[in-house]
Amino acid sequence: MPLSSEDLLVILALCREQTLDRAAAWLGRDSSSVFRAIKRIETRLGTPLFSRSKSGFEPLGLTRELAEKGREISETLRHADNIASQLDLARFEKLRVTTTDVILSCYILPNIDQFRAKYPGTHIEFNTSNQFAKMWERGFDVAVRPSSNPPGDLIGHFLRPLDYKLVHGSNYLPKLKLSGRAIQGGDWLLPGGTLTNHPVRKWFSQQVSNPDTVTQFDSMNLLVQAAKSGLGLAALPGLARITDGLVTLSDVEVPEVSELWCLYHSSNRENPLVQAFVRFAKHCLDG
CATH class of the missing domain: 3.40.190.10 (Periplasmic binding protein-like II)
Known part of the structure; x- marks a missing residue:
């Protein structure tokens, strides 16, 4: 049975993050489902893909080549969603932000009027799911979240x-x-x-x-x-x-x-609305 795009993304996540917990956070899944997925893929291929050590999971053989195919799929999803987001902008300025409920209620919402006053035509969509949003699928424009290991394929601004x-x-x-x-x-x-x-x-x-x-x-x-x-x-x-x-x-x-980090995809490097929200987040969390 051939590998699916989801299989390749799971391999990419574990190859990139090296632990089940971090790979699960990157994928927006729980660690047990990632472990089961890797075992299922290894059984299907008839060969192990990773060795386990004290430092985590180490890729074996051709695993990195499979992970590279997963990276290509991830990039394709990013580009496709970027096109879709540009269609959104043609209708109105929309900003999709993922953060935690406590950061939203204690820091962002008490100051949001300042942001809306500067950008009155903006539609803001907040998400407070406790699972790390799939930024690699461009589900959100900006993430303001705690992390000890922010994804390396996103642009990160350290807040505090x-x-x-x-x-x-x-x-x-x-x-x-x-x-x-x-x-x-x-x-x-x-x-x-x-x-x-x-x-x-x-x-x-x-x-x-x-x-x-x-x-x-x-x-x-x-x-x-x-x-x-x-x-x-x-x-x-x-x-x-x-x-x-x-x-x-x-x-x-x-x-x-x-x-605490503010994260966004490189395609939003020149997006004035995203950059404005990054500055706003820094202001909110300052001090």
């Missing part, structure tokens, strides 16, 4: 570092037992659902034992609101508008670090 703080509402009394970095007990508010690859979950599983309760959210915005309502402890990005009104537990260090 993201550290994490353990916080709780002023009306919540944390009951924790601390032994070095080990933590016992407590009511915990965690990312869940499509956010199960969030770095905070890894930290939690390694450092916290015998929690009193665990409540999971498929939305960082709802998680923040739960913390401010006094429902428990949360490790949140250390951004002022997110942690305002919350109490920080300075005795507990959350070493996870990420970065």
Whole structure:
């Protein structure tokens, strides 16, 4: 059975990203489906495509040539969508932005009137899916998202570092037992659902034992609101508008670090509307 274009894109993603989690994020899928897809392709071809090491998945034999075919498909999809987006612009100025719900509600929406005042004819479409948007398919014009490994085939503007703080509402009394970095007990508010690859979950599983309760959210915005309502402890990005009104537990260090980026495809390098939104995003996240 011949390989499909989707098969080649899966090979490209794992060859490029080298880990299942990062390949899944790039494809907008979960890591288990990427693993199953690679195994299915290897069975169909009758030969392994990758070797697994401590650093991740290493391509074998002709795997890089197959990945190159996947890259060509990705480029074709980009160009096709670019043509379609230009047809959109012929009707009206439209800007498609993907970001997280908490960044949108805390930083972008409070300032969006400034952008609309400068570009009154613009139609803005926001998407807050927790799965990384398929920018390689040009599904969106701009992404404003946390990432520790922004896609190399996109133009990236670093906005700011993201550290994490353990916080709780002023009306919540944390009951924790601390032994070095080990933590016992407590009511915990965690990312869940499509956010199960969030770095905070890894930290939690390694450092916290015998929690009193665990409540999971498929939305960082709802998680923040739960913390401010006094429902428990949360490790949140250390951004002022997110942690305002919350109490920080300075005795507990959350070493996870990420970065906030503004990303767009190279075909939008000269797009004045995209460039204007990049400047606007930098202004929103400044300080």
